[in-house]
Amino acid sequence: MTQRDGHGAVAPPAGEPIQLGRKDFVSDQEVRWCPGCGDYSILAQTQRVMPDFGYPRENIVFISGIGCSGRLPYYMNTYGFHSIHGRAPTLAAGLKAARPDLMVWVITGDGDALSIGGNHLLHTLRRNVDVRIVMFNNRIYGLTKGQASPTSEMGKVTKSSPFGTVDYPVSPLAVALAAEATFIARSVDTFTDHLKGTLDRAGHHRGSAFVEVLQNCNIFNDGAHREFTDREVREDRTLTLEHGAPMIFGKERDRGIRLNGHQPEVVTLGQDGITEADLLVHDETDPLIAFMLSRIYWPEFPVPVGVIRSIARPTHDQMLNDQIAGAIAARGRGDLKRLLNAGETWTVE
Amino acid sequence: MSTGTKTERAVQTRELERVTIRFAGDSGDGMQLTGTQFTRTAAAFGNDISTFPDFPAEIRAPAGSLPGVSGFQLSFSSSDIHTPGDAPDVLVAMNPAALKANLGELPPGGALIVNTDAFTTQNLAKVGYKSNPLTDGSLSQWTVFNVPISTLNSGALEGLGLTNKQVDLTKNFFALGLMFWLYERDMGPTLAWIEAKFAKRAEIAEGNRRALRAGYNFGETTEIFHERYIVPPAHLPPGTYRNITGNEATALGFVAAAQLAGRDLFYGSYPITPASDILHQLAGYKNFGVKTFQAEDEIAAVGAAIGAAYGGAIGLTASSGPGIALKSEAMGLAVMVELPVVIVDVQRAGPSTGMPTKTEQGDLLQVLFGRNGESPLVVLAPATPGECFDYAIEAVRIATTYMTPVVYLSDAFLANGAEPWRIPALDGLPDLTVPNRTEPDGFFPYARDPKTLARPWAVPGTPGLEHRVGGLEKADIGGNVSYDPENHHRMTELRQAKVDRVADGIPPLEVHGPAKGDLLVLGWGSTYGAIRSAVERLQADGESVAHAHLRYLNPLPANTGDVLRSFRRVLVPELNLGQLQLLIRGRYLVDAIGYHRVRGKPFRISELEAEARRQLAELGVPAGSATR
Ligand SMILES: Cc1ncc(C[n+]2csc(CCOP(=O)(O)OP(=O)(O)O)c2C)c(N)n1
Ligand code: SF4
Ligand SMILES: [Mg+2]
Numbered sequence: 001m002t003q004r005d006g007h008g009a010v011a012p013p014a015g016e017p018i019q020l021g022r023k024d025f026v027s028d029q030e031v032r033w034c035p036g037c038g039d040y041s042i043l044a045q046t047q048r049v050m051p052d053f054g055y056p057r058e059n060i061v062f063i064s065g066i067g068c069s070g071r072l073p074y075y076m077n078t079y080g081f082h083s084i085h086g087r088a089p090t091l092a093a094g095l096k097a098a099r100p101d102l103m104v105w106v107i108t109g110d111g112d113a114l115s116i117g118g119n120h121l122l123h124t125l126r127r128n129v130d131v132r133i134v135m136f137n138n139r140i141y142g143l144t145k146g147q148a149s150p151t152s153e154m155g156k157v158t159k160s161s162p163f164g165t166v167d168y169p170v171s172p173l174a175v176a177l178a179a180e181a182t183f184i185a186r187s188v189d190t191f192t193d194h195l196k197g198t199l200d201r202a203g204h205h206r207g208s209a210f211v212e213v214l215q216n217c218n219i220f221n222d223g224a225h226r227e228f229t230d231r232e233v234r235e236d237r238t239l240t241l242e243h244g245a246p247m248i249f250g251k252e253r254d255r256g257i258r259l260n261g262h263q264p265e266v267v268t269l270g271q272d273g274i275t276e277a278d279l280l281v282h283d284e285t286d287p288l289i290a291f292m293l294s295r296i297y298w299p300e301f302p303v304p305v306g307v308i309r310s311i312a313r314p315t316h317d318q319m320l321n322d323q324i325a326g327a328i329a330a331r332g333r334g335d336l337k338r339l340l341n342a343g344e345t346w347t348v349e
Numbered sequence: 350m351s352t353g354t355k356t357e358r359a360v361q362t363r364e365l366e367r368v369t370i371r372f373a374g375d376s377g378d379g380m381q382l383t384g385t386q387f388t389r390t391a392a393a394f395g396n397d398i399s400t401f402p403d404f405p406a407e408i409r410a411p412a413g414s415l416p417g418v419s420g421f422q423l424s425f426s427s428s429d430i431h432t433p434g435d436a437p438d439v440l441v442a443m444n445p446a447a448l449k450a451n452l453g454e455l456p457p458g459g460a461l462i463v464n465t466d467a468f469t470t471q472n473l474a475k476v477g478y479k480s481n482p483l484t485d486g487s488l489s490q491w492t493v494f495n496v497p498i499s500t501l502n503s504g505a506l507e508g509l510g511l512t513n514k515q516v517d518l519t520k521n522f523f524a525l526g527l528m529f530w531l532y533e534r535d536m537g538p539t540l541a542w543i544e545a546k547f548a549k550r551a552e553i554a555e556g557n558r559r560a561l562r563a564g565y566n567f568g569e570t571t572e573i574f575h576e577r578y579i580v581p582p583a584h585l586p587p588g589t590y591r592n593i594t595g596n597e598a599t600a601l602g603f604v605a606a607a608q609l610a611g612r613d614l615f616y617g618s619y620p621i622t623p624a625s626d627i628l629h630q631l632a633g634y635k636n637f638g639v640k641t642f643q644a645e646d647e648i649a650a651v652g653a654a655i656g657a658a659y660g661g662a663i664g665l666t667a668s669s670g671p672g673i674a675l676k677s678e679a680m681g682l683a684v685m686v687e688l689p690v691v692i693v694d695v696q697r698a699g700p701s702t703g704m705p706t707k708t709e710q711g712d713l714l715q716v717l718f719g720r721n722g723e724s725p726l727v728v729l730a731p732a733t734p735g736e737c738f739d740y741a742i743e744a745v746r747i748a749t750t751y752m753t754p755v756v757y758l759s760d761a762f763l764a765n766g767a768e769p770w771r772i773p774a775l776d777g778l779p780d781l782t783v784p785n786r787t788e789p790d791g792f793f794p795y796a797r798d799p800k801t802l803a804r805p806w807a808v809p810g811t812p813g814l815e816h817r818v819g820g821l822e823k824a825d826i827g828g829n830v831s832y833d834p835e836n837h838h839r840m841t842e843l844r845q846a847k848v849d850r851v852a853d854g855i856p857p858l859e860v861h862g863p864a865k866g867d868l869l870v871l872g873w874g875s876t877y878g879a880i881r882s883a884v885e886r887l888q889a890d891g892e893s894v895a896h897a898h899l900r901y902l903n904p905l906p907a908n909t910g911d912v913l914r915s916f917r918r919v920l921v922p923e924l925n926l927g928q929l930q931l932l933i934r935g936r937y938l939v940d941a942i943g944y945h946r947v948r949g950k951p952f953r954i955s956e957l958e959a960e961a962r963r964q965l966a967e968l969g970v971p972a973g974s975a976t977r
Contacts, residue, residue: 027817029829058812063656066820074817074830079809081659082819083652084682090644090652094664095809097640098615098657102809120652123645320640327635334637336608340601340772344538345591346393 020051027077038189038215039068042136043075045196050078053103053203060103061095063088065117067109067143068217069136086117089124092131093316100317103203106133111141114150114170125179125208130315132202132209135172136189138217139224146220158220173294173308176210177287183209184290184309188229189216194240194305201307207315214303228298237298241306246279249302256280257301264292266301284310361576362533367426368580369434370528372521373451374443374464375412376405376419379521384421385767386525386539391425392592392769393538395582398425399878400767401433401951404706413472418450427581431733431878433766435953441524443467443498446476457490462527464520466499494573498523498564505563511556519560526564533579536561586771593770595734595763595875596623599667599693600630602741604637607663610745610781615657617642617650617666622705623761624667624695647672651679651692658688659818661785661808663745667693670712671702674719680754681720684844686818687795687804689748689755691741692716696760698949707949708762710874710924714931716756717903723841725848727751728903730758732877735770737763740900742778747851749783752803758902760924762951763875789813794828802847852904858912862888862895867970868961869916871941873899873929876922876952883957891973894961899929905936913939920944920964922957 025047033039050060062073066085073080083091088106096104106124113121113135124131140158141147147160151172155164176184183205187198195213202209214225228237239249239257247257248269256279258267267274283289290309297303314322328334370387374380381402392398403420410417424434439460442448444467455461468483482488483495502523506516522539529536539561547554568574593601607614616639618628632641640657644650651666658664668676673694683690696712698704716728727747731740737759748755786792786805794816795804807814816828824831825839860869862884872880877898884896897912899905913919913933919941921930927943934941944960946952965972 029817056812057815059810061809073819077815079815080817080819081656081686082817082821083655084678084820087648087652087679090649090679091656091659093644093649094615094617094642094653094656094658095660096656097642097653098613098662098664099660099809102660119645120649123649320642324635324638324640328638331636334604334634336605336637337775339604339634339637340775341589341591343591344389344393345589345772346395347589348395348585348587 018054018056020057022048022051024057025050025077027075029074031075032071033068034219036218037068038138038217039072039136041189041192042134042195042213042215043072045192045199046072046134047076049196049199049203052200055103059101060105062105062107063092063095064107065109065112067112067136067141069107069109070112070143072107086112086115087120088112089117089120089129089131089133093124093127093129096130096317097320100130100321104131106131108133108135109142110135110137110139110149110151110172114172114175118150121175122179125176125181125210127316128180128182128207128313130207130317132205132211134199134202134211134213136215137172137212138215138221140217140221142217142220171294172210172212174291177290177294177309181210181309182207182311182313183307184294185209185307186212186214186303186305188214188225188238188305190229191234191305198306201310205310207313228303237302239302239304241282241293241304241308243282243284243307243310246276246281248276248279264296264301284308360574363576363578365578365580366428367424367430367434368439368532368578369422369424369437370439370441371420371422371437371451371454372441372524373418373420373447374521375446376407376409376417377412378419378443379518380419380421380443383521383525384423386542387528387534388423388767389592390529390534390538391423391580392590394534395585396425396427396580397430397583397585398423398592398767398769399430399433400424401762402765406704406706413444413446413467413475415446415450415476418446420447420451425580427583429583431881432951432954435955441528443521443524445472445478445482448482449476449478455491459491460494461488461491462494462496462524464498464524465495466497496527496567496573501567502560502563505559506556509552509556509559511552515553515556519556522557522560523564523567526561526566527568528564529561530565530568531574531577533577536565585769588771590769590771592767593734593738594765594767595731595737595759596626596695596765597630598734598737598770599741599757599759599764600627602738603663603665603691603745604631604634604639605738605778606742606745606781607639608637609742609778610663610749610783613662614639615642615654615662615664616640617644617653617657617664619644619647619650619668619672621647621669621672623697623764624669624672624693626764627667627693627695647675648679651676651683651690654690655679655683655686655688658690659686659808661806663749664688664690665693666690667695669695669697669705670699670715673712673715677720680726681722681724682820683754684720684724684726685820685822687752687844689745689752689806691744691748691755691757693757693759695764696758698947704949706761708760708875708924708951709947709949710760710876710928711947712758713873713902713925713928716758717932723845725845725903727753727755727848727851728758728901729755730874730900730902731763732874732898732900734763734766734768736900738770738773742781746779746781749781749806750803750854751801751847751851752806753848753851758874760875766875785811786814787811793826794818795823796826797843797847802843802850849904852901852907855901855906857908858897858899858906860895860897860912863893864895865915866893866895867917867968867974868892868894868964869913869919870894870896870957870961871899871913871919871921871929871933872896872923873902876924879952879954879957880922882954883961886954886958887961892961892965893970893974894965902929909933910937910939913937913941917968918942918964920961922952922960924952
């Protein structure tokens with residue numbers, strides 16, 4: 001049976017508990033996103049959630065690729081590395097292997113993670129490298145001023161597609177699932193508390209955590225998620241997931257998701273004798289539920305937000321270091337002199 | 350033929366200074382193993398040796414076909430040698446394809462030992478022989494020894510209960526045994542190897558033992574050989590030796606370097622010929638704390654190495670030309686963030702996929718200039734398999750002292766070739782410890798050491814040093830993102846100046862031969878042996894010729910210009926179309942002449958000698974002028 005990985009799985013360094021607040025994580029750099037950009041909110045929630053993990057600032061590292069999202073590390077008063085387009089997960093994997101004591105975050109965009117860095121995303125997730133990957137999904141290339149991205153909807157008219165795109169978009173959650181990510185979640189820039197809670201879960205997960213944050217680029221793709229995230233409609237058009245709870249949504253909490261055969265469908269509680277007992281119960285360890293959730297989207301369905309999947313599996317750095325410890329236990333710590341003199345040798349007088 | 354009893358015939362033993370043997374057969378025939386066993390035996394006996402394994406690109410090309418031919422050339426000598434020999438004295442050909450592929454390089458009069466059993470009509474037809482060369486007289490200029498190796502070998506293994514296939518797989522050891530007899534070598538080391546290798550498969554071990562002994566005894570009893578040869582031990586400097594390939598020395602060198610630095614070695618790599626063996630070897634050194642990471646591609650491999658270096662480890666990655674091309678952008682990042690990563694390029698013949706198993710020096714300009722922007726980094730190139738160890742340590746020293754990426758250029762010939770290596774004493778190795786920055790007071794991410802221009806190594810986990818680095822241009826000293834025009838100019842110059850400073854801490858370019866004269870032959874990398882041998886021949890003839898060999902390609906040793914200007918002519922032989930030549934012409938305005946061959950093979954001594962003589966003649970130097 002797969003074990004669900006709950007809170008508190010990541011052990012902060014031993015010693016005195018550290019009392020830090022949001023302000024401790026605010027760097028002295030001036031924030032340079034466009035006014036109104038959703039990235040501000042993601043930054044604020046990231047700074048707000050950091051004290052929860054109990055890590056001292058110096059043990060936290062933010063690594064980003066290139067894109068508007070990539071600027072985030074400059075604004076965090078932790079260690080930060082603004083790398084190159086799409087490659088942040090590779091640096092994170094090397095850093096985490098070398099330094100298992102660090103808490104490593106990767107900040108990326110939809111183009112950074114799914115286009116140029118798609119290969120690294122896949123392999124970082126499948127290895128269960130102990131990093132939290134937060135992908136800002138604005139369904140557009142922001143930094144390069146408005147070209148279509150791998151999550152742009154089919155037919156989208158952008159600077160690079162004046163006649164509309166002829167490319168099918170990809171579901172980031174389905175990609176993460178196919179890549180064997182042990183933690184997958186989705187939140188929204190404007191759902192501040194939900195976002196903080198989701199980052200909190202991701203931060204406490206041990207292993208690869210992938211968080212898609214639906215983010216508004218008010219300059220190049222304004223309102224990309226508005227239809228289901230606007231204050232007036234969000235409760236009716238999103239489905240907030242909770243492990244072990246039936247999938248209920250709506251302002252009146254009167255609608256839910258039920259399986260009809262193996263197809264999900266939206267039902268109304270109380271109609272045709274439907275009760276809560278008929279609804280699908282969310283299970284973060286069930287890959288089939290996770291797959292279903294990765295596929296349903298507005299307008300056919302409410303958009304699932306929250307933790308889609310969370311399972312426990314040994315992490316890459318843990319297994320790597322176990323191998324090393326095992327080898328040392330079995331053979332003794334490597335002796336350089338013996339190594340150089342190994343095999344057949346002969347002496348010349 | 351073989352009666353099993355010792356013959357009374359008188360077999361002479363002749364002493365030779367040097368012998369070069371080439372074993373050639375189908376890639377399934379175990380020629381690499383045969384060559385390696387002979388090499389170990391010769392090395393342990395005390396000969397100087399040099400080897401040249403020549404693999405086919407295909408793992409298992411159709412049996413008996415030309416593309417499937419695998420060769421292993423080794424030269425062993427009682428004097429100091431630098432190369433595996435231009436041409437073999439003896440060619441062992443296990444089938445018609447091996448004969449056809451290698452005969453062109455066997456000089457007239459050379460010895461040819463053939464497995465006659467493999468010369469079937471079918472095998473002959475496979476490689477386009479219209480008639481059997483063993484019987485049609487076409488081999489008359491060579492000394493041919495016809496040996497039905499397969500038949501004799503299966504006879505020797507009869508009764509063991511091995512399958513025909515298993516028996517066939519041991520015939521290389523028959524050939525090896527025969528060569529051991531011919532060169533009066535001890536079978537002991539190989540017997541011990543068989544013992545260890547097939548410890549769990551007694552019947553296979555016995556098969557190989559019998560094959561080896563049968564080959565040896567065949568030499569003893571047959572009448573076809575009238576002489577045996579002995580190559581006495583060489584007078585190598587005192588010490589403990591082992592046989593080592595370039596890739597082995599590279600791997601050992603980086604393990605040693607990390608220990609000397611007191612840091613963990615992190616190795617990120619994606620498999621590619623001829624660099625993969627470094628990964629295979631390092632992956633076994635877990636008890637040395639070596640962390641190996643088989644990445645999803647070369648970009649991830651170098652990215653991970655940068656991440657590890659950022660965390661305070663020795664970050665290492667290796668590949669070959671195509672992989673280095675993929676790493677370029679990240680190498681530029683390492684230049685920009687000034688972190689100590691080492692990038693090993695085991696060059697192979699290009700461009701593109703090229704000839705993956707063959708050697709070339711085609712990547713010099715790629716590693717120097719193949720990145721966007723002004724992106725200087727340090728480039729080193731060991732010259733011999735043994736030096737691969739020393740320059741691994743040197744690469745780490747420079748990377749950590751100057752906080753800079755370092756490229757280490759090896760090639761397929763160095764990587765796979767072997768030589769006896771004098772095992773260094775640990776206390777003779779340098780101390781590579783450098784401190785991490787820990788003091789928050791006065792910390793700036795891009796403040797520099799006044800001597801080396803290195804910025805501080807401030808690793809995550811250090812309280813009070815939280816800071817941000819990245820690929821965007823940074824303000825001098827403070828390290829914030831900066832678009833200031835003057836700052837970019839200054840930082841670009843600083844990055845260059847830092848790499849230039851490395852020249853202050855490296856030895857001058859040494860000249861082997863007269864300090865001034867007619868001709869300087871300037872080389873780099875694995876061409877060392879061939880150039881040195883050619884120059885020594887010319888010097889023995891009294892020519893005013895010297896050899897200088899660059900191990901540091903960026904920065905070049907400070908005296909390089911002076912050395913070049915001390916000779917009337919500079920000849921630069923390279924296994925490319927003139928990359929170092931272009932570089933030194935540009936840097937020193939010296940009219941260097943190139944000599945270029947890109948056949949996927951190392952230079953022959955004779956061709957370099959001839960080219961040098963041609964240059965001397967052009968200069969109007971009468972032969973042997975230096976002695977007159
Ligand atoms: C190798 C390389 N190719 C292209 C670029 C240009 N580039 C920078 S960001 C970007 C796209 C960013 O889109 P996304 O990841 O969605 O980030 P956003 O700006 O939307 O946050 C591109 C194409 C680059 N910096 N490097
Ligand atoms: S371009 Fe879009 S994503 Fe980038 S900062 Fe501006 S609003 Fe934000
Ligand atoms: Mg985007």
